[in-house]
Amino acid sequence: MKPLLKDYRAWCLALALMLLLLMALFPTRMETQSVYNLMAVVDITRSMNAEDYQRDGKPISRLEFVKRSLRELAASLPCQSKLGIGVFTERRSSILFEPIEVCAGYSELDKAIAALDWRMAWAADSRIASGLLNTLQLLSAKDTNVLFMTDGQEAPPLNSRYKTDFSGLKGKVKGLIVGAGDLQAVAIPKFDQKGQRIGVYGPDDVPHRSSFGESDLNPEKIEGYDARNAPFGKQAAIGNEHQSALQENYLQQLAAESGLAYHRLQGSDLLYEAVKSAEIGSVSRVASDIRAYFIVMVLVLIVVIFI
Template sequence: MRLTRRLFNYLRHRLDVALLALALLLLIAALFKPTVPVKRDIYSYMLVADISQSMNAPDMRLGGKDVSRLVYMKDMMRRVVASMPCGTSVSVSVFAGVTIAAMYQPLEVCANYANIQDTISNMDWRMAWSGNSRIRSTLPSIARTIRSFPAPAQVVLFTDGEEAPRLHAFNTENLESFQGGAGWLIVGIGSDKGTPIPKLDEQNQLIGFWSNESFALQPGIAQISESNIGTRDDNVALGETDRYQSKLDEEYLKTLSAEVEASYVRGDNLQTVLAAMKAQKPARRETAGFELRWILAALAALTFVTAFLPRHPVQTLRAALASRLRRRVVTS
């Protein structure tokens, strides 16, 4: 008891030693990486990109130049990822026909930033396994893919809304019982002006344009086989009047979004898209450990610096200034 009192009195008169001892204790505590449990929102996204051939229509502007919807969409996706704070998880997927392909499960954006950006940059229409674009029928496929992930994720779907072939009584997916779209976000890519869809070869060279017949209804096929619904005609338009005029089908995307309880936003402005994503509910809420080691280390550094400051810094500074002033007076 007497020893404790003597130590207390010593530290009280030697504030510098007490502060150094405290700094040492804080550093030792930081080495054990202590955490406290806190509840926090977890943001995880599945970015789904339409890579069907209508996305090759050059009706968008980027950097003062005309670019295809695909190029514009990729630029938008890259900037969306660049705006995400650390701790956010991202998965990149592509869709064509009636199915999607997830490149990977959601990854933490800062630790995997280069890989995620590289995935988006290398997306290409030639990755598609189907020439058709069945957006409505793809939604259940997206929901099934998310259920295969180890944790929930919110969907952000980028598309021009071009259903190819056009919907009719035999190929319209019934979504009355579909419940996976709540909280999803559909981003419309494209312009309101009609633009021909270029038909490209394997070397990405233009060989013509898709014809109106390519998007014709085929109810006979639809009645016979669900897998062959509206196979796209492979003909090339012979003249300008034969070319199919593609544009962003915004009204359809709004109707589809409302039907599945998703949100819709036009993708012509990054801040508009980010605001819509921010309005989405977090993918989940969980209790996680909040690390204290950096706080302890910062306090240790502050305590260490304080130990070497004068006991009365304001009075010391005033005395120093007064002494300098007196010397100048004497010198003059």
């Protein structure tokens, strides 16, 4: 037996065998990993049809870009994370389905995201603040974090006298407001009843100021003010509301009021980064495969035998 002990090759083989047996006993190690439970609420109002993103040299709409980013987010979220989809229009959102596990349900998520369409909108207004409030109310009872994806275009324009109050819900739901669009205003495509594109919205197609309730200005400063007949003055409002740009300041302000973080959507990988850095994940323990470490050691040992 003595000479065998001096043979390093025997030792290598024995050690390799021991490592393999050890590997059979402990093939995995428990590791902590951040997993996410997200509800993506997508703005499907008309302004999301504005085309200010580029993909492969072609202009694509904000909604299309949001959909692509969401699909890629679904692909990059770690398993056990959950993603649900909701849509926002008018002044509220509707949840299409509660979060489902991203790995098992990837193809379902993929198809559902692909099917998101501005034609799903059940009403035409775009009241971002009310929609956000409604979304937070819906989600406040659940432990779901929100991704509210919008361009921030309020239509018709808001009367600042009637602001949405987020104080009751501030901080109850964590998540991100994801701003889609470019800061440069672009035209909004217009569609006819059959869904055919018929040019873009013109200045005469949309209201340029709120004419709801009382004016937020001092009556003395309004030209042609009449308390009953012209509370907003006699002048026709002129404005730029038929074009749409990402209202970043407004969204940042909404984010601050509602206790959410703000992220501007530029690339889809960055969306996952933003989700990660928003620290909205929960820690889950997953078994990770560590057999490769054992095997590499075994490999070294057998190679040594032949040298």
